[in-house]
Amino acid sequence: MLGNKCDSLACEEGQVPSINVEYWFPLGFCWSQIVRLKLTYETTVGPSLQLSTLRRVSDSTQCVSFALNGNIHGLKALFSQGLASPRDVSSTNGYSLLRWALYGQQYEMCKSLMTVGADPTYRPIAQSDDCPSDEAGDIIPRGGLPPEVMEILRIISEGSDFIEHQNFSLLHRIVLDDIFSTLKSVANAESSFDSRMESGLLSPFEAFQIADSDLDSDLLVFEDAKEFLYSPTDFRSPYCPSVELKKRATL
Secondary structure, three states, rough: OOOOOOOOOHHHOOOOOOEEEEEOOOOOOOOHHEEEEEEEEEEOEEEOOOOOOOEEEEOOOOHHHHHHHHHHHHHHHHOOOOOOOOOOEEOOOOEEHHHHHHHHOOHHHHHHHHHOOOOOOOOOOHHHOOHHHHHHHHHHHHHHHHHHHHHHHHHHHHHOHHHHOOOOOOHHHHHHHHHHHHHHHHHHHOOOOOOOOHHHEOOHEEEHHHHHOOOOOOEEEOOOOHHHEEEOOOOOOOOOOOEEEEEEEOO
């Protein structure tokens, strides 16, 4: 299957041409293996070929049930006995154990599976289904989850190009909690990041400090940008009524 088609410059720049081929042996034959072949081409290093195997299991197996219901100790016991593997895939919809755990909102199970080598990029059979990394990237912007859960989701979504495929604007990406990487790239390129502007205008660093109190889950809502950006005469950071830090706010 060819890589996803891009419709934005950001996506095209990060896209690597690839072909993925899978062969599923029938259940009970050849150890119910799934053989994956991935061919990619990068301009700097040329072509590369990856061969990997997974194990096909029925939807009613214990490992699927344990992953779906968050039974971490039970699944670890199956792993230790060689009765299950982080690379097990259910036969009906092609869900990996990590995808089942994410579907069941068993985030501690997701964390446990990631530590033993589960693949967050493995995509289910249906085109409408997302791989775990993209699914996590879709869940994060919705908010409403504890910080420890958001951290697990960020680990799963690391390397995902879900945001790029949505063709979001820069402002949209900042709102969707992509602000850390955006600010980092801007700060590295901007020599005046900590320089105050004329007429008391806040420097980017000072403006960032205002939002830094709870930047993981808060959104700056600018109702009057001029009032926000200009400091009082004593050059102290403003905290005017027209700007609020609102939990999970929407523009």
